[in-house]
Structure formats: structure tokens, C-alpha cells
Amino acid sequence: MGRVTTEDVPAAELDVDVDDVREHEGEPHGAGIGSRLNWLRAGVLGANDGIVSTAGLVVGVAGATTDRTQILVAGLAGLVAGAMSMAAGEYVSVSTQRDSEKALLDKERRELREMPEEELAELAALYVEKGLDAELALQVAQQLTDHDALGAHAEVELGIDPDDLTSPWAAAFASMIAFTLGALLPLLTIVLVPQDARVAVTVLSVAVALAITGWTSARLSFGPAGRAVLRNVGGGLFAMLATYLVGSLVGARI
Template sequence: MSVDEMESGQHEGEAHQGGFNSRLNWLRAGVLGANDGIVSTAGVVLGVAGATTDRTAILIAGVAAVVAGAMSMAAGEYVSVSTQRDSEDALLEKERRELEEMPDDELDELTGFYVAKGLDEDLARQVAEQLTENDALGAHAEVELGIDPDDLTSPWHAAFASMVAFTVGALLPLLTILLVPDGLRVPVTMAAVTGALAITGWTSAELGYGPRGWAVLRNVLGGLFAMVLTFGIGSALGTQV
């Protein structure tokens, strides 16, 4: 262990709060966007491929799915994170006002929080006073609200991450089904999508410190179910139209 690690009390490979919430939000938006792009676009192009072998029809449907899906993901993520950010801003503004208008009461309140965490009254008071002197808003926001004022998620960043991730994920099934010969396009596309979903599931578990096997399994099973279902529907409709 290095001197810096000993001084900070942190160990290599451990998840720590500073910056971790932001990392998880980016991870959530990116993985959700990529998975949605892979699965939804694969479902569309395989559904069309089940109804027709016309490459132009598959291309039009696939491109439409990519563009509409990317815009939908970006808009949805922006609205979701904006709502969360508005709530956090309102809570922080209320805390600022309370710190200005009744600092003694807020100090007592912060002391009470640390007493509840197991510190004795005198030590809790010392900790509260030192944290208040250093960063009163940050100390109260973290303990009372679970918010880091310096680590608020940007709605624009989340929206852009979702849009890019969706587009990158969607290009895999679209390009695969367009470039592979007619007789192999469906099984090859399903195989490529299955592999991609295994990778995104493993990556999400690795970066989020979760169980890798379960993350991979649920991604793959969900994607396979969607692909088989849409291909079956497309095939059934193709014989009727």
C-alpha cells in the first residue's frame, strides 16, 4: 500500500463515494443506451428480415430505428436527469438558506447526525465544527441529503452519453444484417448480437462491481427472447401480406 493510500484510508480496487455516483450515472446511461440500441435495432431488422429478403427494406427500417431510438434515448435521459438535478438543486438551496439563517441550529443538527452514527457527543461536536469550517454546505449535504454538491450529474452529458451509446450499439446488428449474405444474415446477426450483449453485460458488472455471470446471462437471455419473438412475428406477417 502506498503512503497516499495509507493517508487516505483507501485501498486499490475499492469503490469510494467521491466521483463514484457520477461514474455510476455515466455507466447506467451508457450501458442502458448500448443495450437498448443493440436489442431494439436487432429486433427491428430481424423482424423485417423475417418478412422479406429485400435489403433496401431492411436498411430503411434499420436506419429509422437507429435515428428514432437515439433521439428517444437522449430526450428521455435528459428529462430524467433534469428532474433529478432540479430536485437536488432545490434541496441544496434550502440547505444554503438554513446555514445562513440559523447556523447554530444547523451545527447542532450535524452534531446529532454524527452522534447517531456512533461518535460520542464531544467528538461529534469537534467533527461537525471542523467540517463546517472547511465546507459547511458539503458537510450537511452529504450527511443529511446524500448529495455531493461537486458531483451533480449533468443532463446534457447523460443525454449525449445515451445517444452515442445507443447509436454505437445499434450499428452492430444493422451493419451485420446488411453485409452478410441472405442465407446467413439471421443466424450471424443473432450470434453477433448475443456476443455483444455478453460483452456489455460483463462490462457493466466489472465497472459497477457486480456479479459478472448474472449480468451476462440476463443480457443475453433478454436479447435472445426479443430477437426470436420479433423474427417470429415478422415471419408470420410476411406469409400473410
């Protein structure tokens, strides 16, 4: 007996109510995934950079001096500079990406307007490449074109959702706020904890924070949590060790 697929059964005979279909656990459907991943990328990168760079800075300064004021000033300067840098970098990079997406969509609109038959054939050919037979591919292409020609072509040809373009301002603010919140943890810890325990407590709190951000990013992006946690914590510990050694060497020579 041959394998029966949903194409072999009329929709009316399927024992499934389309309105009752729900996302599988851990498997997102629908629009908005691009924006979600964009926010996630900017937020997680900002938080991690804020934690690691500020922790490395204040631990390095603590290796050179025990003066609380000097550590605080250095940490605040690093926090402000880092937050502004992250926001500007995200805005520029995401603006460039958005401009490219808009240019590609404008080109697709022009082609759909000037050569609709060629575009329909192109869309059908792309579905054939995905595994559909030629007749079914043409039917799918025609129905999707009738429903939303630009959306169909943009998704298959370009991997772009015209209604869900990346937002440079959202990425910039998410990155800046995340960096600031991440940077506050090591800064406040090393300033408020007594001198004899400040470095150890800061290292411990940073390791815990990086483990949390690594686990959170893995869960939100549906990736393996273990590797994300190890990457975050390992990178942060290495950065703090390197800056502390540099600070200690420089401080001993001044």
C-alpha cells in the same frame, strides 16, 4: 483487553502516512463517483437499448421479408428514432434530478445562513445515528462545518455532492452515442451477411456484444459479472425471438 480504535490513538502516533493512503483494489474513493455512475448508467443503457431494439427490429423485418433494402431502411429509421428518443429521455430525466438537487442545496444554504447552531446540532445528531458518541459527533460536525458546511450537510443529510451534480447534457450525449454504436452492430451485420446466414450471424453477434456490455458494466460498477451477462444476453435473445416470430407470422399473411 478492550478493542483499540483509531480514535484512541493520536494522529501523530498512527503508523500510517495519510499521503500514502491509496484506494483498495475495486474500492473507489473520492469525488466524481456520482458522475462516473451517471455516465455508466446512460452509456450502458444506451448501448444495450441500441443493440437489443435494433436487433429485434431488423430480425423481425427479416422474418417478414428477404429484401435487403427494406431491412436497411427499417433499421436506419429505428436507429435514428431510438438515438433521439434516448437522448431526449435522458436529458429530461437528469434535468429533473439536477433541479431537485439544486433546490435542496439552496434550502440547505438558507438554513445554514439563518440557523447555523440548529444545523450544527442536526449534523451532530446524524453522526450519533451513525454510531458516534455525542461528544465525538459534535467534534466531527464542528470540524466539518468549519471546513465545508454545505458539503458536510449535503453529504450526510441529502446524499449529494455539491461539486458533482449530475449533468443532463453529458447523460444525453452519452446515451445517444452509445445507442448509435450499439445499433450499428446488428444493422450492419444483417445487411452485409448473405441472406441464408444473416439471422443466425446477427443473433450470434448480438449475444456476444451483450455479453461484453454486461461484463463491462459489471466491472465498472464493481458488481458481479455473471448475473449482468446473463441478464443482458437472455433479454436480448428473448427480444429477437419474439420479433422474429411476429415478423414471420405477419410476413406469411401478406
